[in-house]
Amino acid sequence: MDVLSTNEMVAREKQAFASGITAAALMNAAGEAMATGIAAIYPNARDFLVLVGKGNNGGDGLVVARHLAVFGKTVRVVLTHDNLGELPNAQLTLLRSTCPQVEISPWNNDLAFPASTGVVIDALLGIQARGALRGIIADVVAKLNAARAARFFRTVALDLPSGLAAFYEDPQVTQDANAAVIADVTIAVGFAKDVLVREACSAWVGRLEVVAWSTAEAQAAPRQILVPSELAHLLPRRSAFSYKGDFGKLAIVAGSPGFTGAPVLCAQASLATGVGLLSVCTHASATAIIAAHAPPESMVSSWEDLAATPKVVENATAIAIGPGLGTTPATEKMLTAVLAVGCPVLIDADGLNVLAKNLALLKQAKGPVLLTPHVGEMARLLGRKFTPDEREFVAREFVNQHNVTLVLKGTRTLITAPGKSFFINTTGNPGLSTGGSGDTLSGILGALLAHGLSPLDAARLGVWLHGRAADLVLAERGCEEGLTPTMLSARLGAAIVSLRAQAAAPPGLIESSR
Numbered sequence: 001m002d003v004l005s006t007n008e009m010v011a012r013e014k015q016a017f018a019s020g021i022t023a024a025a026l027m028n029a030a031g032e033a034m035a036t037g038i039a040a041i042y043p044n045a046r047d048f049l050v051l052v053g054k055g056n057n058g059g060d061g062l063v064v065a066r067h068l069a070v071f072g073k074t075v076r077v078v079l080t081h082d083n084l085g086e087l088p089n090a091q092l093t094l095l096r097s098t099c100p101q102v103e104i105s106p107w108n109n110d111l112a113f114p115a116s117t118g119v120v121i122d123a124l125l126g127i128q129a130r131g132a133l134r135g136i137i138a139d140v141v142a143k144l145n146a147a148r149a150a151r152f153f154r155t156v157a158l159d160l161p162s163g164l165a166a167f168y169e170d171p172q173v174t175q176d177a178n179a180a181v182i183a184d185v186t187i188a189v190g191f192a193k194d195v196l197v198r199e200a201c202s203a204w205v206g207r208l209e210v211v212a213w214s215t216a217e218a219q220a221a222p223r224q225i226l227v228p229s230e231l232a233h234l235l236p237r238r239s240a241f242s243y244k245g246d247f248g249k250l251a252i253v254a255g256s257p258g259f260t261g262a263p264v265l266c267a268q269a270s271l272a273t274g275v276g277l278l279s280v281c282t283h284a285s286a287t288a289i290i291a292a293h294a295p296p297e298s299m300v301s302s303w304e305d306l307a308a309t310p311k312v313v314e315n316a317t318a319i320a321i322g323p324g325l326g327t328t329p330a331t332e333k334m335l336t337a338v339l340a341v342g343c344p345v346l347i348d349a350d351g352l353n354v355l356a357k358n359l360a361l362l363k364q365a366k367g368p369v370l371l372t373p374h375v376g377e378m379a380r381l382l383g384r385k386f387t388p389d390e391r392e393f394v395a396r397e398f399v400n401q402h403n404v405t406l407v408l409k410g411t412r413t414l415i416t417a418p419g420k421s422f423f424i425n426t427t428g429n430p431g432l433s434t435g436g437s438g439d440t441l442s443g444i445l446g447a448l449l450a451h452g453l454s455p456l457d458a459a460r461l462g463v464w465l466h467g468r469a470a471d472l473v474l475a476e477r478g479c480e481e482g483l484t485p486t487m488l489s490a491r492l493g494a495a496i497v498s499l500r501a502q503a504a505a506p507p508g509l510i511e512s513s514r
Contacts, residue, residue, distance in 0.1 A: 061123020
């Protein structure tokens with residue numbers, strides 16, 4: 001799905017209006033879709049507080065409030081202004097007539113915010129608001145952020161967190177925590193706006209969901225976000241006439257004494273993603289411990305002679321190398337041998353750390369290479385640190401120079417390859433900030449490479465599934481704390497089911513508004 005600037009989004013809206021779609025119809029379609037999304041994300045929440053501004057974003061909020069009330073939720077609406085615009089005022093009248101049980105009141109400083117099980121919806125300012133927050137909106141946002149920190153309710157922003165539009169004009173505004181609403185989830189209307197996918201803004205945006213503009217395919221814009229409708233075909237349903245060889249032979253080269261968990265986590269994830277045959281190859285000194293803890297479906301063996309490549313590695317259809325492997329000269333010898341096999345190779349963790357010392361190894365690769373660094377590993381590969389706003393620049397420069405596919409991990413994990421768009425992931429949550437999450441991702445990506453997907457397609461699909469599994473765990477547990485990589489692997493099947501269900505999406509806003 002295309003990532004647009006605010007001006008590009010406004011232009012798309014004008015095109016829709018010129019085709020005969022009314023602003024009221026578009027608002028109704030967007031509000032209903034957002035309400036449905038909010039109810040799905042927080043199925044157990046019943047207390048919803050909607051903060052409504054005077055513009056069209058406030059109108060969206062009033063439509064959301066009406067539909068949540070119809071869903072049986074307890075809804076309160078707080079108006080920051082008496083003089084609403086024409087469209088919001090019409091929605092307010094409709095809300096009062098159809099849902100008289102909804103409490104509607106003006107803003108006051110003593111407003112009671114929900115408890116930890118509640119949800120506050122930010123419908124204060126839309127994408128065309130400019131400048132820093134001021135007046136009553138600044139007061140509301142400061143009190144909302146403070147109450148969220150004290151009471152632990154969830155916050156959902158409609159289209160973008162109020163105040164975030166100012167980040168277009170002054171990037172330094174990100175130094176002020178109350179410069180915008182701090183959202184747990186932002187539901188964008190139509191497309192992801194470019195400010196929403198900036199790594200530096202992710203602390204305010206939170207998880208990003210998008211109500212699709214249209215069912216038409218993306219236009220191959222330079223920047224895309226990953227969405228199920230454009231990924232599900234990469235993992236088709238299996239034919240009845242199939243066997244294990246159809247789904248690849250993955251060799252995981254990982255683990256060392258003291259770091260025996262990494263290959264186990266990697267193996268769990270690859271099996272949960274559906275690899276056909278799985279081998280784990282490790283240092284002889286770590287083999288017994290890894291074999292004792294690895295899934296029984298995996299075959300664990302030693303890389304005994306560094307002068308010879310083991311058969312399980314030579315015969316693999318894909319190889320993942322690096323997690324917990326160590327940074328000794330032995331790892332460099334293993335990496336050199338792996339790159340000479342000719343199948344797709346994923347390099348992560350210690351494989352990246354060894355590679356950073358000798359990038360010339362990439363020139364020896366006889367097959368495609370996929371790298372999955374986090375920001376620290378990427379800095380080591382580059383030989384310098386970089387800012388969040390440099391992520392696209394350094395990613396493009398690196399893949400073009402070394403002819404690799406890159407997954408630059410972060411809140412907004414970035415994926416690209418030479419001559420390809422930037423693909424930005426929006427699934428996942430802070431629960432992934434724990435040791436072993438990267439090992440799990442390596443297992444997922446390795447399995448997809450073994451399936452025969454290109455490195456770019458494997459990365460796009462695998463990163464989405466990894467984050468979606470984390471979101472499913474969060475929905476079950478209610479908190480990010482204690483989310484473990486083992487939990488992720490256990491939810492990968494549900495993530496695949498979710499991918500396919502979301503791919504069969506309802507009509508986009510344009511189709512719904514006609």
